[in-house]
Amino acid sequence: MRILIKNIRGLAGVYDDAPSLLRGKEMDKLPMIENAFLAIEDGKIALFGSMDDWGGITDWRNLEVIDAEGRYVLPAWCDSHTHLVFAGSRELEFEDRIKGLTYEQIAKRGGGILNSAAKLASMSEAELFEKALPRLSEAIEMGTGAMEMKSGYGLSTKNELKMLRVIKDLQKETGIAIKSSFLGAHAIAADYAGKRRAYIDLILEEMIPAVAEEKLADYVDAFCEEGYFSVAETMEIVARGAEYGMKSKIHVNQFNALGAIPELVKAGAVSVDHLEVLEEADIQALNGANTIATALPLCSLFLSIPYTLSRKLIDNNAALAIATDYNPGSAPSSNMALAVSLACIKMNMTPAEAINAATLNGAAAMELADTHGSITNGKVANVLITEKCEHLSFLPYSFGKSAIAGVINHGKVIKA
Ligand code: NIG
Ligand code: FE
Numbered sequence: 105m106r107i108l109i110k111n112i113r114g115l116a117g118v119y120d121d122a123p124s125l126l127r128g129k130e131m132d133k134l135p136m137i138e139n140a141f142l143a144i145e146d147g148k149i150a151l152f153g154s155m156d157d158w159g160g161i162t163d164w165r166n167l168e169v170i171d172a173e174g175r176y177v178l179p180a181w182c183d184s185h186t187h188l189v190f191a192g193s194r195e196l197e198f199e200d201r202i203k204g205l206t207y208e209q210i211a212k213r214g215g216g217i218l219n220s221a222a223k224l225a226s227m228s229e230a231e232l233f234e235k236a237l238p239r240l241s242e243a244i245e246m247g248t249g250a251m252e253m254k255s256g257y258g259l260s261t262k263n264e265l266k267m268l269r270v271i272k273d274l275q276k277e278t279g280i281a282i283k284s285s286f287l288g289a290h291a292i293a294a295d296y297a298g299k300r301r302a303y304i305d306l307i308l309e310e311m312i313p314a315v316a317e318e319k320l321a322d323y324v325d326a327f328c329e330e331g332y333f334s335v336a337e338t339m340e341i342v343a344r345g346a347e348y349g350m351k352s353k354i355h356v357n358q359f360n361a362l363g364a365i366p367e368l369v370k371a372g373a374v375s376v377d378h379l380e381v382l383e384e385a386d387i388q389a390l391n392g393a394n395t396i397a398t399a400l401p402l403c404s405l406f407l408s409i410p411y412t413l414s415r416k417l418i419d420n421n422a423a424l425a426i427a428t429d430y431n432p433g434s435a436p437s438s439n440m441a442l443a444v445s446l447a448c449i450k451m452n453m454t455p456a457e458a459i460n461a462a463t464l465n466g467a468a469a470m471e472l473a474d475t476h477g478s479i480t481n482g483k484v485a486n487v488l489i490t491e492k493c494e495h496l497s498f499l500p501y502s503f504g505k506s507a508i509a510g511v512i513n514h515g516k517v518i519k520a
Contacts, residue, residue, distance in 0.1 A: 144487075177488065
């Protein structure tokens with residue numbers, strides 16, 4: 105199958121040789137070719153350039169032509185932080201929060217993550233897969249071309265492995281790039297209440313070796329937060345993951361700044377995620393670091409908590425990514441376009457910065473920047489086509505209704 109997109113008003117995120125990461129001031133640059141064409145072959149980007157240099161079609165075999173007159177084309181979203189595999193929604197907790205309870209109060213009385221874990225325990229692997237697949241299809245339809253997914257609603261060796269196997273099966277079924285993270289340290293399991301050290305030992309001694317044995321996770325994750333896992337416990341889990349070949353992507357600074365970020369940067373974490381609460385030492389640690397600061401604006405919106413100070417991070421030369429955090433408790437949405445809009449509206453990021461954070465830096469936060477996140481010959485053909493608009497900034501501006509009219513995923517036209 106070959107695809108030619110012609111008469112593109114602006115082809116954004118184009119590089120002959122894409123950088124592996126954008127940080128600081130670089131994030132405001134979104135290289136663009138006006139009046140462009142893009143050719144796709146065998147699921148890969150084959151050629152692009154100005155329409156003035158286009159040679160015309162000589163070979164019509166197996167060719168789908170899309171006329172993108174007046175429309176922009178950009179790389180598909182790279183959603184580097186999700187909990188897409190879960191058993192069920194939690195809208196009653198949503199109601200409780202409206203009535204005044206906080207996320208932490210709901211968790212304390214056995215709701216939150218433990219509620220999701222209880223639901224997941226009684227569900228078979230096949231059933232869990234059946235629930236997750238349409239969610240993934242919906243995300244792809246909205247323009248996500250690569251995704252990270254976490255376990256963390258199992259909280260026992262058996263159920264953590266069950267979640268990670270579902271993630272593997274989603275990858276096999278759809279063929280899209282999926283990275284998986286082991287998040288056994290999401291909460292202390294209910295049957296370990298009052299025995300937190302025993303649960304941490306279970307993670308270190310049984311879960312991580314079992315996950316590694318089956319090669320089920322690319323990364324290790326932990327929820328470093330008051331009432332969940334301390335900095336010292338998080339660092340133990342990071343070190344154990346590293347022993348088994350897993351780098352780390354860590355939930356940190358969501359409600360409290362516990363001081364983990366400088367240590368995580370030093371330990372070579374691929375990303376530190378959430379960051380709704382930041383201290384000066386955290387910002388300094390991320391200055392020039394390879395560890396990516398991942399902001400989750402849909403979680404800030406949904407829980408009514410502060411937005412990550414992205415402006416401050418970028419102005420201090422950090423590399424910033426944006427992801428959805430798609431999960432049933434704090435962000436029940438896989439809408440990356442909305443996350444990009446919120447990055448502009450609530451986090452003062454420019455459209456170029458927000459798009460870069462959701463594409464190339466999202467890819468980098470999954471170590472996929474060699475194959476995803478930009479329009480570069482040889483990269484996977486994951487692209488978005490906007491509706492007709494005068495400027496690319498119409499995309500984040502049009503926040504209630506997505507301005508994405510076309511989606512190509514791995515060289516397949518999902519919609520045009
Ligand atoms: O990233 N903060 C920790 N974990 C998830 C929420 C999990 C849940 O509430 O189910 C998050 O926001
Ligand atoms: Fe999360």
